[in-house]
Amino acid sequence: MSMFNLKGSFVDNLPKIYGIYTGGFVVFIILMALLEKAGGSADTIAKLFVAFTIVIYALIGWLSRTMQVDAYYVAGRQVPPVFNGMATGADWMSGASFIAMAGGIYMGGHPYLAFVVGWTGGYVLVAVLMAPYLRKFGCYTVPDFIGTRYGGNLARFCAVVVLVIASFTYVTAQINATGTVASFVLQIPFQVAVWIALLAILLCAMLGGMRAVTWTQVAQYIVLIVAYLVPVFWMSQKQGFGVFPQFEYGAAVDRLKELEVLQQVGVLKPEEVVPHMSALTVHHSFAGNDLITHIKFVTLVACMMMGTASLPHILMRYFTTPSVSDARKSVAWSLLFIFLLYFTAPALATLTKLQVLDPHLATSIIGKSIASVNSLDWVQKWGNVGFLKIIDSNHDGILQINEFFMRADIVVLATPEIAGLPAVISGLVLAGGLAAAMSTADGLLLAIANALSHDLYYKMIDPKAETRRRLIVARVLLLAIGAAGSAVAALRLTGILGAVAWAFDFAMSGLFFPLVLGVWWKRANTPGAIAGMVIGLGVGTWYLYMVRWGGMTPWLGIDHLRFGIIGAGASLIAMVAVTLMTKEPDAETQAMVDEVRIPRGATVLASTH
């Protein structure tokens, strides 16, 4: 008899339950701070943080176990909009957002802000074009919509293929990120850590499917947002940028402009090449004024936005709300919760850079003697694990801007140490990074396993399968895909960020137009949708291969991170052309589209199907 069986009262009690949970987490942080005062080592504190949070997630996963189809696939469609917003926030913000984004802005400056704009504005497309209509449809998975709207197993199968390619690319990056944190905290080899990471991820999702993932994701959102904001508030206090640095760091951006001139950022080029690391050469707020720079910015924004609106693990979160109107509200809440992290990331990048560059701050290292910098704890620690390197290229014994190399990925994780914050904050940030990567991995694994179990197995292979069998198949697939993901992650084929961008490009190439036009263009028909998916994915993949490995010069700066532009373009043309060349959909399908467009009335698909 778990508390999750008390359906009505459980949902009513959500604010109280998560209030107590948040309070408990704060108490835990205070306990860790006391432990640090009493002489506990930073290592011990980090381990306790990771262990404590994982035990909580696993506990929630266990309590949410279920053998009901609609609970397993759509959390019983009773997740209130605000909580679904938090769950989506955690589902959405991955290791790339939490760990890599601020570091990217630190090293890359303005061009990198395209990720910040793209990963928020995509939700406008989700709310206006997609979520409420998919909710009205009443589907369990995204291919479920494609398969029913366009009819026929071929359309459904194409959607499953696109979903699996996009989500699998994405999930290997998340298992990679989870494994990176685990190997760092537990000091075990990465190849072992990815399997431990998988175990923790599956503990949340195996028994309760979407219901379990939903309630752990809410818990993970709370951990990750606290972990992201606390160091920034703290650092801002120390530097005198007020309580809400997000609105007041303009002065820091200005100060960086002076310092960049003073320390010759971009003038002094690095004289050595250090693999995976770079020295700062870009001015923080500088925006280039040539055509290719402009095109690169807007195409990256477009890819991230259309990818957002096509990624099944995000869209399926809106299948869990009680109503169509709630699905819309929930998108707005999701964006608000995501915004809290995304508008803080540039502030974090700016304030951390100031810590490193500004000679008026005790923490600065540029312009100091190399001997004194090398004796700093954080420089030694991150240097030892191969994340940063100092090379005195001009042999003057003083650290210049072009002599300090680091991996951009470490900015968020190292900030507490750079700024001289207590070790308890470092532990908190590690737990946050882990929550971000785990929650996204959970959502993705579930999206893949559900598509295979519901669309491939139940709808196409064995439509007579009984509930028990369906749910066991779903779990076996979850396990198998998780194992495959870990095996690929252990190979470390690509970086975290590259893999994430590709996932967006794959998803938009194959799914964006078939989804949007399925609702907004009644004339769209089956051959058109199939052409859109096959040609979109095919052309996109071809372009990726050609610019990445085939030695082709990218067209107009559209490189491998942006191949979705080409794929989605081809998809649109193919879908419209083939649709117009073939017969319009039958009256029944057109009536179904009419029905999807209004919130009133029953869902198109029965509530359990």
Add this chain to the structure above:
Amino acid sequence: MSADISQKVVHWQRTKGLMIVHLVIWFIFSFVVHWFAPQLNKISFIGFPLGFYMAAQGSLIVFVVQLFVFVRQQDAIDRECGMAEEE
């Protein structure tokens, strides 16, 4: 029944209109504004270079506010056309 059908037509017309308005706003703050980032950077806004500010924060605030407004507007359309869900 025919009254209901004409209501459905009106509902979809208004829904489409709202969609276009919001996508125009979305387009401006996703693409147009950032195209002019170098020019905007010459203007200072609450201490920030404006081009940097829009990408780091300004566009994001517009998106968030826009979505909460959109939710209210679409709910109103659904209600007025008798297409809202029953509570």
